[in-house]
Amino acid sequence: MDIPTTPLGQSFAALPDLFYAPVAPTPVVTPTWIGFNNKLAETLGLDRGFWQGDEGMAILSGNKVADGSQPVAMAYAGHQFGNWVPQLGDGRAHILGDVTAPNGQTYDVQLKGSGPTPFSRNGDGRAALGPVLREYVMSEAMHNLGVPTTRALAAISTGERVQRETGLPGAVLTRIATSFVRVGTFQYFMARGEHEALAQLADFVIERHYPDLRDAEHKYVKLLEAIIARQAELIAHWQLIGFIHGVMNTDNMAVSGETIDYGPCAFMDHYHPETVFSSIDEFGRYAYHNQPRIARWNLGVLAQCFLPILHENGDAAVQLAQDAINAFAPQFDEAFKTGLCRKIGLSLTEDNMALAVAYLDLLQEYNLDFTNGFRKLVSLDPAEIEVNANKFEGDSWRDWLGKWAAAHDNEDTSLTARQEIMRLSNPRFIPRNHLMERMIAEAMDGDLSLFNTLNQVYQHPYDDQPEFDAFTAPPANEERVQRTFCGT
Incomplete structure (x- = not known):
């Protein structure tokens, strides 16, 4: 069979070789399909007949390098739980190349779990089935929830075992991103004093993600500002749906503004701002309520990396970087506060924000489910407050409902419009942790x-889908997931 009608581009591999290590994936024994994302393939303009055929499977399992392709492992550094690591890099991932979709956007195609690279640091370069399934489901759900994210194109079983605490079935994930450049990629060159490479990397990021800045005056200042703005929006969106990343290291923050690296990530069940799931986050550095603060910290690191290219005068560069970083908090606050008020069907005012925060306090006080607690409001009519009040127990709930109804009386939009805003702000379905664990356990027994x-279900997370109501239930006590794991 011929190679795809549109071969993979090689724009990242066209950068100087200090940006990556050229290395081919390691072949696997008996690749078999777990899943192939037809909708994403269509979005990318891929020939599904080819990619779902024998040669497509060979390429996406790592058993064949497509003609004209130069697989590479990206170099990067990073702060991991606040500790500086000067060299990390793709230890089990290979960028095969890129595709330009019909919408004009270029996307990188990367295999994860595809074998060791020069950055593996004695690791085996492989991925177990469980983490591959988790990332596939989580990343696609996040996309359908409206959150910028890497996406899953394919998952393939390798027919091999990988050794973790025990032997586990292996798999390879094909993931798609507008690029895989991270804060840690900039750190890698800054730490080595490679200022020319910093400018080359910044130009690559502008070309790929912010093309309107190509000819802008002070383009690197504007690039830093644009990255910060996207991250403010992204983290606000995480907070609004109760998503906890779990490992917000600088090497896990993409400058595209996409969510990347679904390791020990999880969604909150009952609301508590200090919620932590990651087994390696012993001190809660990346707890739910800390995510905005950590994002700003990571972006401060990025701003330091930009200093050599912001301005030839050192003091002026520092001031430009500081001004850019200072914009994060108000940008995040605006996005989060607007979104939180929309979750209760109201416009952003000081009083409405206080009402929304009071609702969070009630969810915490009564140990209630974050997602279902907000979704419940969608079906309530604030004008029928006496009927609504009977659905809640306690004076505090009835007091809040009364204030909520009064606030709705002050809105100019119709009730129907406000309920639709709430519906589109409060998902009915999220990838609940106990469902992820059950899915993985069943897949280990061969049941997909x-x-x-x-x-x-997660293709339409904001729709009611009554036939799938069972998937909206919080976990029973014996199903509750207390800890999640990276899988590396």
Whole structure:
């Protein structure tokens, strides 16, 4: 069979070789399909007949290098839990190349779990089945929730075992991103004094993500500002749906503004701002309520990396960087506060924001589910406050509902419009942790039915889908997931 009608581009591999290590994936024994994302393939303009055929599987499993392709492992550094690591890099991932979609956007195609690279640091370069399934489902759900994210094109079983605490079935994930450049990529060159490479990397990021800045005056200042603005929006969106990344290291923050690296990530069940799931986050550095603060810290690191290219005068460069960083907090606050008020169907005012925060306090006080607690409001009519009040227990709830109804009386829009805003701000379905664990356990026994069903459900997370009501329930006590794991 011929190679794809549109071969993979090689724009990242065209950069100087200090940006990556050229290395081919390691072949696997018996690749078999777990899943292939037809909708994403269509979005990318890929020939599904080719990619779902024998040669497509060979390429996406790492058993064949496509003609004209130069697989590379990206170099980067990073702060991991605040500790500086001067060299990290893709230790089990290979960028195969890129595709330009019909919408004109270029996307990188990367294999994860595809074998060791020069950055593996004695690791085996492989991925176990569980983390591959988790990232596939989580990343696609996040996309359908409206959150910028890397996406999953394919998952393939390798027919091999990988050794972690025990032997586990192996798999390879094909993931798609507008690029895989991270804060840690800039750190890698800054730490080495490679200022020319910093400018080359910044130009690559502008070309790929911010093309309107190509000819802008002070383009690197504007690039830093644009990255910060996207991160403010992204983290606000995480907070609004109760998503906890779990490992917000600088090497896990993409400058595209996409969510990247779904390791020990999880969604909150009952609301508590100090919620932590990651087994390696012993001190809660990346707890739910800390995510905005950590994002700003990471962006401060990025701003330091930009200093050599912001201005030839050192003091002027520092001031430009500081001004850019100072914009993060108000940008995040605006996005989060607006979104939180929309979750209760109201416009952003000081009083409405206080009302929304009071609702969070009630969810915490009564140990209630974050997602279901907000979704419940969608079906309530503030004009029928006496009927609504009977659905809640306690004077504090009835007091809040009374204030909520009064606030709705002050809105100019119709009730129907406000309820639609709430519906589109409060998902009915999220990838609940106990469902992820059940899916993985069943897949380990060879049953992919729940994997396929959840992927179907999460295509429309804001719709009611009554036939799938069982997937909206919080976990029973014995199902509650206390800890999640990276899988590396």
